[in-house]
Amino acid sequence: MTKKNNSIRAKILKGLDLTYTKLIQSKKERNYVLVISDNGKVKRLNPKSL
Numbered sequence: 001m002t003k004k005n006n007s008i009r010a011k012i013l014k015g016l017d018l019t020y021t022k023l024i025q026s027k028k029e030r031n032y033v034l035v036i037s038d039n040g041k042v043k044r045l046n047p048k049s050l
Contacts, residue, residue: 024050 027034027047034045 024034026032028050031047034047034050036043036045
């Protein structure tokens with residue numbers, strides 16, 4: 001990878017991390033269940049446990 005690609009990759013990863021944080025915060029505020037995949041199995045997480 002070139003230096004330019006590494007810079008773009010870092011920005012994308014930072015954006016994904018921020019989006020994930022906002023998603024969890026939103027689920028907590030609205031008291032919605034968060035559905036995730038863990039090794040191919042669907043898990044439903046209670047917002048209080050986050």
